Amino acid sequence: MATVNTDATDEGMSGFKSVFTVVVSGIGCITGVLGNGFITAVHGAEWARRKRLPVGDCILLMLSFSRLLLQIWTMLENTYSLLFQATYNQITVYVPFKVIIVFLNYSNLWLAAWLNIYYCLKIANFAHPLFSMMKRKITVLMPWLLRWSLLISLGFSFPFSKDIFSVYVNSSIPIPSSNSTEKKYVAETNVVSLVMLYNLGIFIPLTMFILAATLLITSLKRHTLHMESNATGSRDPSMEAHVGAIRAISYFLILYIFNAVALFLSMSNVFDANSSWNILCKIIMAAYPAGHSVLLILGNPGLRRAWKRFQYRVHLHL
Numbered sequence: 572m573a574t575v576n577t578d579a580t581d582e583g584m585s586g587f588k589s590v591f592t593v594v595v596s597g598i599g600c601i602t603g604v605l606g607n608g609f610i611t612a613v614h615g616a617e618w619a620r621r622k623r624l625p626v627g628d629c630i631l632l633m634l635s636f637s638r639l640l641l642q643i644w645t646m647l648e649n650t651y652s653l654l655f656q657a658t659y660n661q662i663t664v665y666v667p668f669k670v671i672i673v674f675l676n677y678s679n680l681w682l683a684a685w686l687n688i689y690y691c692l693k694i695a696n697f698a699h700p701l702f703s704m705m706k707r708k709i710t711v712l713m714p715w716l717l718r719w720s721l722l723i724s725l726g727f728s729f730p731f732s733k734d735i736f737s738v739y740v741n742s743s744i745p746i747p748s749s750n751s752t753e754k755k756y757v758a759e760t761n762v763v764s765l766v767m768l769y770n771l772g773i774f775i776p777l778t779m780f781i782l783a784a785t786l787l788i789t790s791l792k793r794h795t796l797h798m799e800s801n802a803t804g805s806r807d808p809s810m811e812a813h814v815g816a817i818r819a820i821s822y823f824l825i826l827y828i829f830n831a832v833a834l835f836l837s838m839s840n841v842f843d844a845n846s847s848w849n850i851l852c853k854i855i856m857a858a859y860p861a862g863h864s865v866l867l868i869l870g871n872p873g874l875r876r877a878w879k880r881f882q883y884r885v886h887l888h889l
Contacts, residue, residue, distance in 0.1 A: 591850070593649060593650065593654070595854050595857075596645070596646075596649050596853050596854050596856075596857040597646060597649070597857075599854065599857030599858040599861045600642045600643075600645055600646040600649075600857045600861070601646075602861040602864075602865070603638060603639075603642040603857065603860040603861030603864055604639060604642045604643065606635075606860075606861060606864030606865055606867075606868060607635040607636070607638040607639040607642065607860060607864045608635075608639055609864075609868065609874075609877075609878065609881070610631060610632070610635035610864060610867060610868065610874060611632060611635045611636045611639055613873075613874060613877045614628050614629075614631055614632035614635070615632060615636075618632065626689060626709075626710050626713045626714075627686070627689055627690070627693070629713075629714075629717075630682060630685055630686045630689060630713070630717065631686065631867065631871075633682055633717060634679065634682040634683060634686055635864065635867075637675060637678045637679055637682060638679055638860040638863075638864065640675055641672075641675040641676065641679060641860060642857070642860055642861070644668075644671060644672065644675060645672070645853075645856060645857055646857075648668050648672065649853055649857075651664070651668070652668075666731075666732055667732075669731060669838065670728055670729070670731045670732045671728075672838075673727075673728045673731050673772070673838070674724055674725060674728035676830075676834050677723075677724035677727055677728060677772050677773070677776075678720070678721055678724045679860070680773060680776040680777065680780070680827075680831070681720035681721070681723070681724055681776045682717070682720065683776075683780060683827060683863070684776040684777075684779045684780040684783070685713065685716060685717060685720065685779075687779075687780050687783040687784055687787070687820075687823075688709075688779060688780075688783040689709060689713065690783075690787060691783040691784075691786050691787040691790075692705055692706045692709045693706075693709075694787060694790065694791070695786055695787050695789075695790035695791075696790055696794075697786070697790065720776075723772075724772070727768065727771060727772035728772075730764075730768050731765075731768060765838060765839055766839075769835055769838065773831055773835075777827075777828075777831055780824075780827055781824065781828075784820055784821075784823070784824045787820055788820055788821065791820075819866050819869075819870045822862075822866060823863055823866055826858075826859050826862050826863055827859070827863075829855055829859065830855060830856060830859035833851075833852040833855035833856050833859075834852075834856060836848070836849075836852050837849065837852040837853065837856060
């Protein structure tokens, strides 16, 4: 069994790093809470009023709500892991934190993949019969696909509670120039099992997301080139919208992949708890949901109008 041992405490770690991590990741989490909370509120109010939502808005509601939970849980874990290490490194606290983080991340990856696939099928144009069939049936199939995705996420998360993570205390670390000893918490990860379970859980949604994003970018790029060849004067607003969509999808794809890598590195404990690389992983994991929520608000006309109305009402009360 291959394992990685990591000191969960580091006396040489400056207080500045801990504060920096909490502040920077906290800003990302707060931005994500505000962005995803806003999307959840807009579509949640629409669902409560009409008792139903279009498929795309339903996926957005589920995605934003799950990310809202993820951001709150991430803030809680970062605070505990950096400021309350004695409590965080108890096995009854440490493992549930990891399992819930895995479940929420898996759910987010699946929902983000389905959102991208839905946009791809609605916007892109390809003559392949399979693509045409999926385009016709996606609205009917999507509610079942979303339910199964959440069940799959839950099923792949439970094994992380057994034989993957362990934390123990080493109370015999001698203190230099002193006759006393200090206590250190050591986190141990079964890397082989982690790699297998993590890759099984992430492979399908990651592949679907990359494929859908590639098809959508290809279709939009082809359409943009066609409009450019037929342009006679000033830049067409429709063409600008397509270029903006390509840019937004590309940013989202980069964020998606970086988040998947950061999640794996953070879960594997290959870095010390207070190392710069571990801090970077925490910042990326906090920035991904926040960044995508901003992209969704800016790129969705309905959410953009709702945001402007919200800003107007805020200004009225100031």
